[in-house]
Amino acid sequence: MTRLRTALPGPRSLELASRRTSAVASGIGSTLHLYIESAEDGLLVDVDGNRLIDLGSGIAVTSVGNPAPAVAEAVHAQIDRFSHTCFMITPYEGYVEVCEALNELTPGDHEKRSALFNSGAEAVENAVKIARHATGRTAVVVFDHAYHGRTNLTMALTSKNMPYKQGFGPFAPEVHRVPMSYPYRDGGLTGAEAAARAIDLIEKQVGAANVACVLIEPIQGEGGFVVPAPGFLGAISAWCTATGALLVADEIQTGFCRTGSWFASDHEGVVPDLVTTAKGIAGGLPLAAVTGRADLMDSVHVGGLGGTYGGNPVACAAALGAIRTMRERDLSAAARRIEQTVLPRLKALAEKTDLIGDIRGRGAMLAIEFTEPTPEIASQVAKACHAAGVVVLTCGTYGNVIRLLPPLVIPDDLLAEGVDVLEQAILGVAG
Template sequence: MTRLRTELPGPRSLELAARRKNAVASGVGSTLPVYIDSAEDGLLVDVDGNRLIDLGSGIAVTGVGNPAPAVAEAVHEQIDRFSHTCFMITPYEGYLEVCEQLNELTPGDHEKRSVLFNSGAEAVENAVKIARHATGRQAVVVFDHAYHGRTNLTMALTAKNMPYKHGFGPFAGEIYRVPMSYPYRDGGLSGAEAAARAIDLIEKQVGVDTAACVLIEPIQGEGGFVVPAEGFLPAIAEWCARTGALLVADEIQTGFCRTGSWFASDHEGVVPDMVTTAKGIAGGMPLAAVTGRAEVMDAVHVGGLGGTYGGNPVACAAALGAIRTMRERDLSAAARRIEDAVLPRLRALAEKTSTFTPSAGTSTSGETSTPSAGTSTSGGLIGDIRGRGAMLAVEFTEPTPDIASRVAKACHAAGVVVLTCGTYGNVIRFLPPLVIPDDLLAEGMDIFEQAVLGVAK
């Protein structure tokens, strides 16, 4: 293949990998151990000159391009003026502009306030702080398969043990987990029925008057790109409004045009009390935010929110450049075009592999896997295809969770970056840059299809 000059990883990447062993803590993993030298829309170029098709966007970060011209220009202009003062010491206009944009763009036309942080986990942690302070309540409700971060509190909010929580406890208390709407595994439950199941548990195990907030990803990310059944999110939102619990939408992976609208909550007209954002907000620079109802956000005392680097001026400049790119290039429409191009191909691939019957396999933990409730174990290699916009996924049929790993490795060897996810490790997710050229997207999907067919054989 002309894009690849060497086998992956190449000799220069191998040299760097050897240096890494003596420099970087071994607890930090890498999906594909090639070392990147440069990038362009839809491509990563490694130190050996190999050009890899990027269907991961740094986990939904570089949707506007890598680097996006408007982001690069804004960063250069800002860094030449000043790099940092700390907004809590001497503020600057860029922070205000980002907050104004977030207040305008997030769901709902009510009066809002925003506060800026460094990472998605930090945003989620602060949303919980704000909810507890504003309501005077302590309990936080989260969902099965959820992922919210790696800090102590957000590890407690995250569902999956390995690798995110294992050995890192004890965790923060007053966290309560209820079932998510997961159509592939729900045995036919409607969104309303799945919401009723969750609400029943909240009322029985948490209490109507004790929940500070219900924290939910409108489409779950690391948990498997789980799209709840229609009606689930509105029913949860209605319960929150009725009981005084705050609805917090974790839009860290779904936000900023990724799902075909500015935010995934928009799909069913859900208006959260607070929205957490990060990842795609700043074109690769570290920035995150909590945006919420003015009366909720302003309930916290002066000095109760902040951080040394939160809303760094360079990151704010990058965010303004990224948001301008999203507007000018209508990247919500671009995400919908990606969905229109990819979903039919995935469905056709599922049909091609419909006669393949997986045999019992071995999971990455070394345990023989067994089917989960509500999961079809017949009818082909691919159990489910789901997602919205440029946030799409394939869940492979159990009981063979190693299939996703084998397919991903075949894609990586052919120079296509794809990511696995899911509680069971059997999902491959697609997060291409929203600006990826059509030919690169098609080539990447060709390679993915070949990888799946190779595994099926």
């Protein structure tokens, strides 16, 4: 294949892998042992000159390109002015501009406020802090298959034990888990029926009056790209409104045009009380946020929110460049075009093999779940794609899902070639 100059990994990557062994903690894993030197839209170039089709976007981070010109220009301009002051000490306009943009873009036309942080896990932790402070309640409800981060609290919120939680307890208390709507695996329940099942458990086992917030990914990410049945999110939202619990939408992986709308909550007209964002917000730089109703966000005492690096000026500049790119290139429409291109091909592929149990997703957040609830098949398919120079990712509680997260700016020919490789890999494993 002309994109590949060496066997994978190549000699320079192997040399770096050897250095890594004696320098990097072994608890940090890597999907591919290829060391990247540069990138462009839809391609990663490793240190041996191999050009890899990127269907992962650094886990939905580089949606606007890698690097996106507007992001690179904004970062260069900002770093030449100043790199850090700490917004809690001497503030700056970029932080305010990002908050203004988030208040405008997130679901709902009510008055909002935002606070900036560094990572998705940090945003989720702060959303829980705000919910508890504003409601005076302590219980947090989360869902089966959820993933919310790797800090102590967000590990408690996360469903999957290995590798995220094993050996790291005890975890934060007052976290309660209920079943998610999972159309492929929950016996054909409608969205309303699945919501009623979850609500019944909340009311019986937690008590509505104790619930500070219900935290949900509108489309689950690491848990398997699970798209709840229509009506599920709306029913959960209505219950929160009726009981005084806050609905917190974790849009860290789904946000910023990824699902064909600015946010996945938009697809069902759900307006969360609080929204957490990160990943695609800043074109590859670390930035996260909590955005929500002004009365909730302003309920926290001065000094109760913050952090040394939260809303770093360079990251804020990157975010403004990324958001400008999303608007100018209409990347929500680009995500819908990716769905219209890829989803029919995956569904046609599913007709050719019994290995595939479900094809699902929205926009440029698509998944293949294999019938066997074990990781072996997905792992074999992923390895075959990697050997052919196509980056795909696995996920799911059972490890049996291939997820596709191409950059929203990926050229059509690269997308088609990447899906060709994926199809060949699946048919090859199917025999």
